[in-house]
Amino acid sequence: MTPLSLKKRNANSSSSGSESLNMKQIQPVVEGVLRETPFIDVHTHLFAPAMGAIGLWGIDELLTYHYLEAELFRSSRVTPAEYRELAKQAQADLIWRTLFVENCPISEATRGVIAVLNAFGLPTEGPSLKKARAFFAAQKRELHIKKVFALAGISEVVMTNDPLDPQEAPLWMRGFQRHPQFHAALRLDRIINSWPKHWNILANQGYQVDEQASGKTTAEVRRFLSDWVERMHPVEMAVSLPHTFQYPAEGVCSKLLREAVLPSCREFHIPMALMIGVRYQVNPAIRLAGDAVGRADLRALENICRDFPENRFLVSVLSRENQHELCVYARKFGNLLPFGCWWFLNNPSIVEDMTRERIEMLGLSFIPQHSDARVLEQVIYKWRNTRRTLTSILAGHYRVLCEDGRSVTRRDIQSGVTRLFRSNFEECTGMRNSGLG
Ligand code: FIX
Ligand code: ZN
Numbered sequence: 268m269t270p271l272s273l274k275k276r277n278a279n280s281s282s283s284g285s286e287s288l289n290m291k292q293i294q295p296v297v298e299g300v301l302r303e304t305p306f307i308d309v310h311t312h313l314f315a316p317a318m319g320a321i322g323l324w325g326i327d328e329l330l331t332y333h334y335l336e337a338e339l340f341r342s343s344r345v346t347p348a349e350y351r352e353l354a355k356q357a358q359a360d361l362i363w364r365t366l367f368v369e370n371c372p373i374s375e376a377t378r379g380v381i382a383v384l385n386a387f388g389l390p391t392e393g394p395s396l397k398k399a400r401a402f403f404a405a406q407k408r409e410l411h412i413k414k415v416f417a418l419a420g421i422s423e424v425v426m427t428n429d430p431l432d433p434q435e436a437p438l439w440m441r442g443f444q445r446h447p448q449f450h451a452a453l454r455l456d457r458i459i460n461s462w463p464k465h466w467n468i469l470a471n472q473g474y475q476v477d478e479q480a481s482g483k484t485t486a487e488v489r490r491f492l493s494d495w496v497e498r499m500h501p502v503e504m505a506v507s508l509p510h511t512f513q514y515p516a517e518g519v520c521s522k523l524l525r526e527a528v529l530p531s532c533r534e535f536h537i538p539m540a541l542m543i544g545v546r547y548q549v550n551p552a553i554r555l556a557g558d559a560v561g562r563a564d565l566r567a568l569e570n571i572c573r574d575f576p577e578n579r580f581l582v583s584v585l586s587r588e589n590q591h592e593l594c595v596y597a598r599k600f601g602n603l604l605p606f607g608c609w610w611f612l613n614n615p616s617i618v619e620d621m622t623r624e625r626i627e628m629l630g631l632s633f634i635p636q637h638s639d640a641r642v643l644e645q646v647i648y649k650w651r652n653t654r655r656t657l658t659s660i661l662a663g664h665y666r667v668l669c670e671d672g673r674s675v676t677r678r679d680i681q682s683g684v685t686r687l688f689r690s691n692f693e694e695c696t697g698m699r700n701s702g703l704g
Pocket of ligand 2: 310311312427639
């Protein structure tokens with residue numbers, strides 16, 4: 268594009284963000300737009316303030332995060348059993364001493380805690396956690412949530428809500444003050460993955476179900492799901508699936524998906540989130556930290572997207588080896604929306620790879636990231652890292668577009684970022700139309 272026409276275009280469009288940017292301007296504009304656009308965090312394990320103690324926050328929870336427990340057992344002779352014996356604060360002290368004092372906190376997860384402490388102007392080194400504990404103890408939850416969301420640059424989060432969780436379910440049964448920035452997700456792992464162990468919970472609640480999922484079971488599971496949709500108003504239904512997941516297959520899992528869950532998603536016009544590729548509990552001794560990853564056969568996904576064209580699927584796959592296939596399948600099925608660099612993939616070097624490939628193959632039709640935060644303040648570093656990684660990637664793609672002969676404007680960048688981190692999810696869930704958000 269000739270300088271002249273650029274100058275003419277700039278003259279009459281500077282204020283509206285529609286002026287063409289030169290190569291040097293692109294990266295700072297991308298950085299600014301990423302910083303100023305509040306993201307929707309589409310998958311977390313955070314809970315609305317009125318749900319009380321099941322919502323984790325503060326320094327002791329940050330330090331005893333299962334990512335750090337896994338790293339503790341690599342740098343300390345303490346056994347998982349001995350660690351479990353300790354009180355929460357003692358566990359946190361041990362992890363701080365081992366990973367932050369005796370060793371340099373250079374890993375992704377340890378660096379995250381440093382970034383949170385720094386964000387609140389708290390000491391990031393030295394043996395004592397006294398100041399940090401006093402600081403967090405002094406915070407009022409609602410105000411603290413506001414501050415944390417502002418620091419993280421997010422407007423709202425999607426929770427993970429398990430209707431069979433013995434701690435959480437009674438809260439929903441009793442009812443509590445919903446919070447506009449905490450959306451519900453009806454999580455169905457216990458029903459879909461381990462029905463034989465959990466069917467009787469539904470039976471005890473009066474649903475006519477049985478272990479073989481025969482007779483009225485699928486209709487009753489649909490009734491159960493309707494009751495919970497009524498209770499939670501979820502933006503999606505969700506499940507994590509093992510790397511061995513097959514569809515179609517003999518057995519209860521396929522049957523419940525086909526005859527209860529997916530029809531229910533269609534009935535309530537909400538998507539199904541499939542998170543595929545976990546090798547559950549390869550080391551049960553370290554509990555939540557004991558899950559691993561396995562390469563999945565994504566033909567299951569191919570079959571589901573093809574067989575249920577009316578359903579929308581939010582999909583995240585855990586294995587690095589499955590990422591390319593996921594991109595290819597997303598090009599084949601418009602009802603498949605890839606999201607996030609999940610769990611063991613949430614490391615800048617891998618996020619970079621995955622995001623570049625996704626932009627090259629899918630343009631802006633995916634959701635780059637979610638935090639998977641289990642502790643409130645984690646959103647601060649997880650989204651800071653994402654913005655840091657995405658800035659150079661997005662700027663690089665816009666610069667190449669410019670080199671190829673199409674001018675790029677601030678408005679282009681704004682609409683791109685908004686689509687990646689807001690409207691793809693809003694449209695897929697219909698959350699703005701159904702008054703859910
Ligand atoms: O299944 C999931 O939602 C996973 O994200 C979690 O189970 C996992 O423990 C986790 O925290 C990953 O970051
Ligand atoms: Zn999760």
